Amino acid sequence: MVHAYRRAIDGILINIDEKAIYKTASEKDIRKSLEKLNKQIQVFIPQLEPIKQLAIDRKDEALYRELEEAQEISVVAQKGSLLGLGAPAQ
DSSP states (O other): OHHHHHHHHHHHHHHHHHHHHTTOSOHHHHHHHHHHHHHHHHHHHHHHHHHHHHHHHHTOHHHHHHHHHHHHHHHHHHHHHHHHTTOOOO
16 A cells, blocks of 8 residues: 555656656646645645554564655655745755
8 A cells, every 4th residue: 555655656746747848738737736736745644654653563664664765755746846836945
């Protein structure tokens, strides 16, 4: 489940980037996608924490590593969506 989540977020980022680079979507559509991504990622990031605690409790290193990667890609997605929406780079 965590692996699928991470791949889905990664796929969304690639999809938005390609549409922006190759201009296969309007700026309005790209902006709507970024807004939706930003809104949803704010919901998903906190939901990873209880699963991470479960991995710690069960001493499941593979799940823990997968969660670390999922959290990292989530933060990248959040920062990228904010940057695409005009937030200043940090």
